[in-house]
Amino acid sequence: MNAMPGMGGAARIVSIEGIAxxxxxxxVFQDLWFHVDRGEFVCLVGHSGCGKTTILNILAGLDVPDEGGVLVDGxxxxxxxxxxxxxFQGxxxxxxxxALExxxxxxxxxxxxxxxxRVRDAARAALARVGLTQAAERKPAxxxxxxxxxxxxxxxxxxEPKLLLMDEPFSALDALTRGTLQEEVSRLVTEAGQTAFMITHDVDEAILLADRILLMTNGPEARVAEVVQNTLPRPRARANLHHMPGYHPLRDHIMDFLITRSRTLAGKPPEGWDSRRPPVVVPAEA
Ligand SMILES: Nc1ncnc2c1ncn2[C@@H]1O[C@H](COP(=O)(O)OP(=O)(O)O)[C@@H](O)[C@H]1O
Ligand SMILES: [Mg+2]
Incomplete structure (x- = not known):
């Protein structure tokens, strides 16, 4: 679901304000600004070590920034x-x-x-939504x-969190399972109008799930160099993602960033850089 334009502060669930x-x-990073609007799915993409998990931990409240602040619902x-x-990844x-407990x-x-x-009913319903009714009584092992x-x-x-946070949640799974779970998360999040923030380095995962994709330069002093708008229509399915008009320019743009620009843009930002407003790119239209 896309955030409604023009709603300004009312639609904003999360504001990251100049954190370091x-x-x-x-x-790791400094002067970092971004936001997530209500109902939006935002992915953060970048190489290992640029500070993605640190950002997610700060959003989760498990770590504290040295500067700046994080606002949730203001x-x-x-x-x-x-x-x-x-x-989590694990x-x-x-x-x-x-599982049920x-x-x-x-x-x-x-x-x-x-x-x-009432608690058990809600837990059963949640397990049913992910197809685990039969396994409810089993232990994780x-x-x-x-x-x-x-x-x-x-x-x-x-x-029913205000914000769902995911740190490479499928990276430890085999490719087939990963694909299935990506589509399940896509469906569940869309059905619930759930606002989500996810870290991934799987480009197709970001394209499948995200409304906006934040591209981070390599660390240290990493920054969000670009915000990519994903205008591919929903529903999206992994099986036909690569047939959708606009898919290839989008994928190429992100791949080029990861292969080249994440490195060449790393370090000191260019003259006149405004970290509150990184460039917004719509590769499908480029
Ligand atoms: N507690 C810590 N003490 C020192 N360095 C840390 C600590 N946590 C993370 N780092 C460093 O911060 C950088 C970013 O880490 P991390 O957020 O895990 O990156 P990513 O998730 O993008 O791979 C890395 O260089 C890492 O070594
Ligand atoms: Mg990480």
Whole structure:
């Protein structure tokens, strides 16, 4: 779902305002600005080490920027919250709980007033949406990698977060499972009108899922060099993505960035650079 233009602040779920993160001898990034609007799916693409996980951890409230701030619904965040559910690269399930109990635990944290039956019903419904009804009573050790990631997806969506955060959630899976889960996430997020922010270095994954793709230069002092608008119509399917008009210019543009410009643009920004307004590109029209 695309964010509605002209809604200004009302549509803005997340504002990243001039954040910096530094470690001794290393500025991972500084003066970083971007936003995510309600119902939007934003992907962040960049090479290893440019600071993607650091950004996601800051959004999740698991890390704190050295400068700048993060606003969610106009309010500065302070620590983790179920408003911002994370799907991690590893599944991060509690091994002693069944799939159903893992989801139910999150639902009950989110809705402390709900009785047991209501929590279980909501957790069952969430598992059903990812096709895991039959596996509800199984422990993580009894589930395949793809099934564990599905439980993670069900758990994240079951708390109806304002913002769904994903850090390369499918990168540990085989190609077939990855493709299936990408399409499931696409469908679930679209159905729920869920606002999402995802990190990936899989270009086709970004093209399948995102409304906007933020391209980050290599670190240190990484920055969002460009914002790519993905105007490919929805629904999108992996199987026919490459037949869609506009797909190839879009893919070429991102690949060129990753192969060349992520490196040549790295380091000090050019004269007159405004980090609040990186260039917006629509490759399909270029
Ligand atoms: N706790 C830390 N202490 C020191 N350096 C760190 C720490 N966390 C991350 N870094 C460094 O910050 C940079 C960005 O890391 P990260 O956000 O994990 O990148 P990405 O997810 O894009 O691969 C890397 O150079 C990494 O080594
Ligand atoms: Mg990372």
């Amino acid at each position: 993160r530094r470690f001794p001898g290393l500025t 309010r500065e965040i302070s620590g983790p919250s179920l408003d911002r559910a994370v799907i 599944h991060a399930l509690m091994p002693w709980l069944s 893992n989801v139910a635990f999150a639902v009950s944290c989110r809705n402390p007033g709900w009785d047991k039956a 009894q589930l395949s990698g793809g099934m564990k990631q599905r439980v993670g997806i069900a758990r994240a969506l079951a708390v």
